Amino acid sequence: MTKNVHVKIEEMKTNTGLIKNLELSIGKVVDYSWTEPMGPTPMPSLTTLRDWDMKLLNKYKPFYMEGLVLSGLKHFAPNLKTITLDNMYHPHASWAFPNASMKDWAENLKVMISKFGEGQ
Numbered sequence: 093m094t095k096n097v098h099v100k101i102e103e104m105k106t107n108t109g110l111i112k113n114l115e116l117s118i119g120k121v122v123d124y125s126w127t128e129p130m131g132p133t134p135m136p137s138l139t140t141l142r143d144w145d146m147k148l149l150n151k152y153k154p155f156y157m158e159g160l161v162l163s164g165l166k167h168f169a170p171n172l173k174t175i176t177l178d179n180m181y182h183p184h185a186s187w188a189f190p191n192a193s194m195k196d197w198a199e200n201l202k203v204m205i206s207k208f209g210e211g212q
Contacts, residue, residue, distance in 0.1 A: 158182060177201065 179197035
């Protein structure tokens, strides 16, 4: 059984179209321009981020990344309850603020903080 498949097509003509420079990899990521070795930890902290970590953070905007994480938690840890304090609604969180302006969101967050501080 083949674990890793790598197909590279420089040019292919078919009845439906023309394909040029197609590269498909299944099982691993292929990036010939990658110059850094794998980092020392799979989950680095913000202080230990290197250039390859920042590539991921720059590609996926925070809202999108949060949605991916919440979706994974919802489906693979169904008993886990998640809360997001973002000003945008996240459908995969157990509880989330509705979409709100920054002003409304800040006011609602202050109310929540005061309630938690009172132990309610």
